[in-house]
Amino acid sequence: MLKISSQFDGGAVTVKDLSNPADIRLAIRGDNASDFAQWFYFRLQGAAYQNCVMHFENAADAAYPSGWEDYQAVASYDRQNWFRVPTRYENGVLTIDHTPLSNSVYYAYFEPYSHEQHLNLLGDAQGSGLCQIEDLGSTVQGRDINLLTIGNQVESDLKIWIIARQHPGETMAEWFVEGFLARLLDPQDPTARALLDRATFYVVPNMNPDGSVLGNLRTNAAGANLNREWLEPSIEKSPEVYFVREKMEAVGVDLFLDIHGDEGLPFVFVAGTEGVPNYNERTAALEAQFKTALLAASPDFQDEHGYPKDAPGEANLNMATAWVGNRFNCLAFTLEMPFKDNLNLPDDDFGWNGQRSLRLGEAMVSAVWNVSDMLR
Structure with missing residues (x-):
């Protein structure tokens, strides 16, 4: 069973639909007391060896939409070693397409500093x-x-x-x-x-x-x-x-x-x-x-x-x-x-x-x- 969580230091995401790993629907969560939105950082569990396609459906409303052009999200299994994963921006939606090799994986806008x-x-x-x-x-x-x-x-x-x-x-x-x-x-x-x-x-x-x-x-x-x-x-x-x-x-x-x-x-x-x-x-x-x-x-x-x-x-x-x-x-x-x-x-x-x-x-x-x- 898939699970996404962000209740940790620096975590931020809104989950809209997690029923289908090939069509995970997410939203970028804004700052706690303002309209700025672009940062995301979350943990995905239960998806080892499944092709996960994660759509940020409100990416066009981000603070800097031009930031999504030619952008690749980062991922890590241990929060020590971060690498880029295939990411695309089309029709106002930011999509991460990745097959994790372990049941626990983190995704972020950039390598965090806790x-x-x-x-x-x-x-x-x-x-x-x-x-x-x-x-x-x-x-x-x-x-x-x-x-x-x-x-x-x-x-x-x-x-x-x-x-x-x-x-x-x-x-x-x-x-x-x-x-x-x-x-x-x-x-x-x-x-x-x-x-x-x-x-x-x-x-x-x-x-x-x-x-x-x-x-x-x-x-x-x-x-x-x-x-x-x-x-x-x-x-x-x-x-x-x-x-x-x-x-x-x-x-x-x-x-x-x-x-x-x-x-x-x-x-x-x-x-x-x-x-x-x-x-x-x-x-x-x-x-x-x-x-x-x-x-x-x-x-x-x-x-x-x-x-x-x-x-x-x-x-x-x-x-x-x-x-x-x-x-x-x-x-x-x-x-x-x-x-x-x-x-x-x-x-x-x-x-x-x-x-x-x-x-x-x-x-x-x-x-x-x-x-x-x-x-x-």
Whole structure:
């Protein structure tokens, strides 16, 4: 007998009809307090060696329908090893066509990053002896908003901020942070050691713990899109941004990276601060140097495809990169990774995944080092 469940960390799906494995009817479940819908994550049981055809009948109503074009869902038997499975989008319906080889199999929009993994990441970082965990406050549902501080914390240090997963369904962002931290905290890595001689890092691995646990794509438990809350955050609606911004004001910012995933574009790219009032020639030169450094550090990165650049004065200061870059007159980027595959270096079996995100995080250490002597 077939069974689909999603009552676990990050789980999300609506089951409409499970009577026929060749015609399983599903719906993508929206965020708990908003209309955003695209993330799914569920467990299918009792279907070993049966051809299962799963139709998401409301896929056309997703937040980003273009995200389904050339998209392949991911699956796993052990929630450790994830692989792509045949998926198609036709006439507004997203269909997964897969024959599982075991009675228990998981399907997801992208490789998940659980709250337990998040807590383990914090513990591992603290265990390095180079990192301190600070509690900035609590989320709407009472989860911890944790900041990792790495470095000497002296006034002369550069202040480098990295935040991830404002949009909880963009799990590649926390995979990226895992890779970045692993290299930064490696005492045998000369680039990391040199960086920590001149910079203190402030890292928020998960800006949206509530949304992550709830299985949301884009919002927190109060229905707030955190990346539209930076101009006027509130403790009631967007405490995650409120407390992080408060800490930034206390210590300052010399470089800011906001890590994301993009549903539609099959590339790794960055978006800068061209449209903010304080943008100037110095910032433009820093942006060019940073992108050149990241191109050298990782062939997964490219600078040909991305978002249209904002016209002067037309940046949305409700967004993190724009607000931080303008407020602190610093180099600030949003980094985007694909939910699909990276068309520059495609991988038919895995597409873009957690490990590739992690490797990009490792490479980012080199790019930060390359521009570190220019940030002030």
